[in-house]
Amino acid sequence: MAFEKYFPEILRELLKNIEKIPTYGERGASRLVYNFLKLPKEERLRIANLMMKASESIITCSECGIVSDMDPCRICSDEGRNRRYICVVEESSDAYAIEKLERYKGVYHVLWGRISPLEGISPEDLNIPKLLERVEKNQAKEVILATNPNVEGEATANYLYKLLKRKFPNLTISRVSFGLSFGGFIEFTDSLSLEKSIENRKKL
Amino acid sequence: MAFEKYFPEILRELLKNIEKIPTYGERGASRLVYNFLKLPKEERLRIANLMMKASESIITCSECGIVSDMDPCRICSDEGRNRRYICVVEESSDAYAIEKLERYKGVYHVLWGRISPLEGISPEDLNIPKLLERVEKNQAKEVILATNPNVEGEATANYLYKLLKRKFPNLTISRVSFGLSFGGFIEFTDSLSLEKSIENRKKL
Numbered sequence: 001m002a003f004e005k006y007f008p009e010i011l012r013e014l015l016k017n018i019e020k021i022p023t024y025g026e027r028g029a030s031r032l033v034y035n036f037l038k039l040p041k042e043e044r045l046r047i048a049n050l051m052m053k054a055s056e057s058i059i060t061c062s063e064c065g066i067v068s069d070m071d072p073c074r075i076c077s078d079e080g081r082n083r084r085y086i087c088v089v090e091e092s093s094d095a096y097a098i099e100k101l102e103r104y105k106g107v108y109h110v111l112w113g114r115i116s117p118l119e120g121i122s123p124e125d126l127n128i129p130k131l132l133e134r135v136e137k138n139q140a141k142e143v144i145l146a147t148n149p150n151v152e153g154e155a156t157a158n159y160l161y162k163l164l165k166r167k168f169p170n171l172t173i174s175r176v177s178f179g180l181s182f183g184g185f186i187e188f189t190d191s192l193s194l195e196k197s198i199e200n201r202k203k204l
Numbered sequence: 205m206a207f208e209k210y211f212p213e214i215l216r217e218l219l220k221n222i223e224k225i226p227t228y229g230e231r232g233a234s235r236l237v238y239n240f241l242k243l244p245k246e247e248r249l250r251i252a253n254l255m256m257k258a259s260e261s262i263i264t265c266s267e268c269g270i271v272s273d274m275d276p277c278r279i280c281s282d283e284g285r286n287r288r289y290i291c292v293v294e295e296s297s298d299a300y301a302i303e304k305l306e307r308y309k310g311v312y313h314v315l316w317g318r319i320s321p322l323e324g325i326s327p328e329d330l331n332i333p334k335l336l337e338r339v340e341k342n343q344a345k346e347v348i349l350a351t352n353p354n355v356e357g358e359a360t361a362n363y364l365y366k367l368l369k370r371k372f373p374n375l376t377i378s379r380v381s382f383g384l385s386f387g388g389f390i391e392f393t394d395s396l397s398l399e400k401s402i403e404n405r406k407k408l
Contacts, residue, residue: 002306006282008273010261014254020247022239032236034297035226036255037262037271038316043224044259048252050218051240055248057214058241067241069212078210093238102206112242 060092063134065110065127067092075099075107082106083138088131088160089146090114090153098146106144109134114152115159123159131160135168142172149178149193264296267338269314269331271296279303279311286310287342292335292364293350294318294357302350310348313338318356319363327363335364339372346376353382353397 004012011033018029036044060066061073068074075081075095085106089095095108111126135143145160147153157175164173179197180189189197208216215237222233240248264270265277272278279285279299289310293299299312315330339347349364351357361379368377383401384393393401 003304006278006303007300008262008271008278010254010258010273011271014251014258017247017251017254020243021236021251022242023235024239030297031227032225033258034271034295035228037258037296038226039224041259043221045256047218047221047225048255048259050214050221051252051255052249054214054218054237054241055245055252058212067212067215067238069214074210074212091238092241093234096211099210100207 060110064095064108065092065112065130066095066108080105084141085144086131086134086138086140086142087144087146090148090156094146094148106142107138111147111156114147115156116152126156128160128163132163132167135164135171140168140171142174145173145175149176264314268299268312269296269316269334270299270312284309288345289348290335290338290342290344290346291348291350294352294360298350298352310346311342315351315360318351319360320356330360332364332367336367336371339368339375344372344375346378349377349379353380 015026015029015033018032019025021028024032036047039047057069058067059069059071061068061071061076063072063076066073066075070077082105085104086109087095087098087104087106088109088111089098090111090113092110095110098104098108109127109131111128111131113121113126115121115123115126131143134140143160143164145157147156147160161173161175164171177196177200178193179200180186180193186194219230219233219237222236223229225232228236240251243251261273262271263273263275265272265275265280267276267280270277270279274281286309289308290313291299291302291308291310292313292315293302294315294317296314299314302308302312313331313335315332315335317325317330319325319327319330335347338344347364347368349361351360351364365377365379368375381400381404382397383404384390384397390398
């Protein structure tokens with residue numbers, strides 16, 4: 001093939017492997033590789049090195065499922081965190097986003113995804129059995145459902161609500177609230193969020 | 205800081221460095237890192253290894269500016285390619301996309317970008333002096349302007365057209381054509397492309 005003759009083997013290999021990163025595919029791989037190659041050599045080597053190190057050292061916490069460099073993770077192994085509050089998120093990045101607020105003092109539970117018939121993801125594919133086990137073991141008082149504010153996230157929250165309510169009738173189950181975004185405009189807020197923000201208004 | 209206590213150091217370092225990849229930033233870095241970590245360990249190590257190898261071996265061709273594992277690149281060093289035809293592209297990935305068609309037998313010239321006042325990129329930031337040098341040295345017959353079909357790409361093509369016409373009055377300068385996309389619908393084609401496709405209609 002003529003193309004193969006002109007295209008560097010290492011780039012072909014790199015693109016082929018990066019395509020396998022979830023959500024990447026051909027376009028994502030191309031965007032990553034060609035932009036990565038624009039960096040100066042020492043920065044490229046630093047990134048490749050850090051990816052190597054992260055690949056070696058990052059594991060998922062056997063307790064909550066978050067990506068971490070320790071097992072149990074730094075949150076689960078902290079005696080100061082209240083294990084009776086469990087915040088359920090789709091991905092580790094969601095948990096760390098909440099963690100960045102430095103307000104929440106409970107623990108997390110990462111589902112590793114969301115119910116999504118379109119992507120062929122059903123409840124059995126998610127980290128749910130371990131959640132039920134932890135609710136029981138931790139004698140949880142409250143489970144906060146912090147899945148994403150979209151169709152899949154809502155479906156996942158509804159599914160978990162029903163499942164948890166059936167198994168643990170006394171458990172408090174809550175859902176993060178919907179409403180206006182700070183810095184936004186009422187005029188340009190989508191109708192669902194605007195409706196929710198009025199419905200869930202707070203007395204001053 | 206409490207957040208730092210809980211967030212793995214290696215992830216912070218990795219995110220910080222990946223943010224520097226052009227077009228990435230905080231969101232792109234987060235998307236890459238957390239999706240990368242979903243791969244099995246051996247696939248992660250393979251990718252990190254390939255990025256290391258690519259970082260070591262990929263250079264930009266001192267002739268045409270394409271990313272390659274050889275200098276001059278595999279295209280520029282092939283005696284069978286016609287150096288009198290120079291196809292000007294914004295990025296290496298554009299050249300390789302054309303190369304994949306296995307039709308074009310000339311050489312390329314990569315600008316490493318496009319004129320974009322919004323991004324603060326002016327003609328002086330692009331690989332243009334080398335293009336003028338090559339047009340002269342190769343005794344070019346035709347320069348094909350294959351910058352992207354958008355405002356920045358058009359501006360870049362216009363700029364190069366004027367510059368080249370002034371310096372090389374006998375040079376043929378062409379622009380890739382606009383029109384319908386295969387597999388698309390006339391009904392849903394944007395008006396500019398539709399107009400161009402009629403204006404540039406071919407006699408059958």
